[in-house]
Amino acid sequence: MSPIKPLPAALKRWAERRIGPVVSVCDASHDWDRSRVWDLEGERQVHHYLKVSPSVKFFTRESRAYRHVIPALGHRAPHLIDSRAQDLALLLTAVPGAPVKELGLDATQWRTVHQQAGALCARLHEAGPLDRNDRGEAEASLAAAADGAEKYLARAGDRLNQDEQQLIRDHAARLRRVGPVPVGYVHGDNQPRNWLWSRHGLALIDFERCRPAGRIQDFVILATTQWADHPDREKAFLQSYGRELTDAERHALRCLSALDAVNCLAWGPDNGDAEVTTRGLRTLDRLMREDQP
Structure with missing residues (x-):
């Protein structure tokens, strides 16, 4: 089991500027060292995910896909709220399940x-x-x-x-x-x-x-x-x-x-x-x- 990864304070502040106050943060990363994903719970128990890509290549692929490809899936996939290239960060809606x-x-x-x-x-x-x-x-x-x-x-x-x-x-x-x-x-x-x-x-x-x-x-x-x-x-x-x-x-x-x-x-x-x-x-x-x- 990988150690729990803390969400950087700068990324938390960036996310809150887009989705409002974050009440709690849970590490939702896969069990390998380069995976960095957090479940952000906001007010009224609304959840979002913040992901830091493991490389520029993956960030470029994923951010482009969210803008131009994934909308074809409608509510069957997360939606991109914002991205922050300098941190390779993606702020996403949550899907149930x-x-x-x-x-x-x-x-x-x-x-x-x-x-x-x-x-x-x-x-x-x-x-x-x-x-x-x-x-x-x-x-x-x-x-x-x-x-x-x-x-x-x-x-x-x-x-x-x-x-x-x-x-x-x-x-x-x-x-x-x-x-x-x-x-x-x-x-x-x-x-x-x-x-x-x-x-x-x-x-x-x-x-x-x-x-x-x-x-x-x-x-x-x-x-x-x-x-x-x-x-x-x-x-x-x-x-x-x-x-x-x-x-x-x-x-x-x-x-x-x-x-x-x-x-x-x-x-x-x-x-x-x-x-x-x-x-x-x-x-x-x-x-x-x-x-x-």
Whole structure:
């Protein structure tokens, strides 16, 4: 468990100039050192969130997304009240609900959640036409993912044996040959920890990785976790998403899953994240078994 992070006084004063007096502050950060999020309770028990991005890149992505992409989700996502670039700070409205992964849902409830997630992802992916620069970035996103393979392999080191390293390189090469896939704005960290469930339905949060990319990139974590053991959830998701995946997307998803595995094994052990490490190990084991002649 990370130590509680105090909200800087200057940021509290900045927030109060926009939302009024803050009665109480609660650290709502994820359990890793670079996550900094606070729940601000105001008068009449109205809540807002103040987030300090971990980098300029994430701040730029998220603040832009809140202005130009996320409004397509309506009340199913937070709204941006203000941003403060010098502190990489975002002041957001709160949406109701608790993280889906904490709720102990039964099989039927999980299908309902995935059904709503599919509909929300469709709205996000189709949030608006891509301008020239965004389209170029989106169309280059699979090649960019393949370019990261060697970096992740170097960071993972001897956590992968030679056969496993070759599998990663093979999938990176295949990813370059996939061809065109549908593009749009993706969430970038699309998984149940960023889905909030309440009686009002599902909401999405945490858009620091929102960017123009191949839409299939939003399904990698789901495919390697939720859908790997529960194909009924995948079916429910895609039904409300509005279409089946193309052959090129299915091929890309497999290749991206391999790259996700080595990324998990590079990042997870170094950051003490057992869940991410396990995801990488499971995916790598599955791909190795499936690649056997």
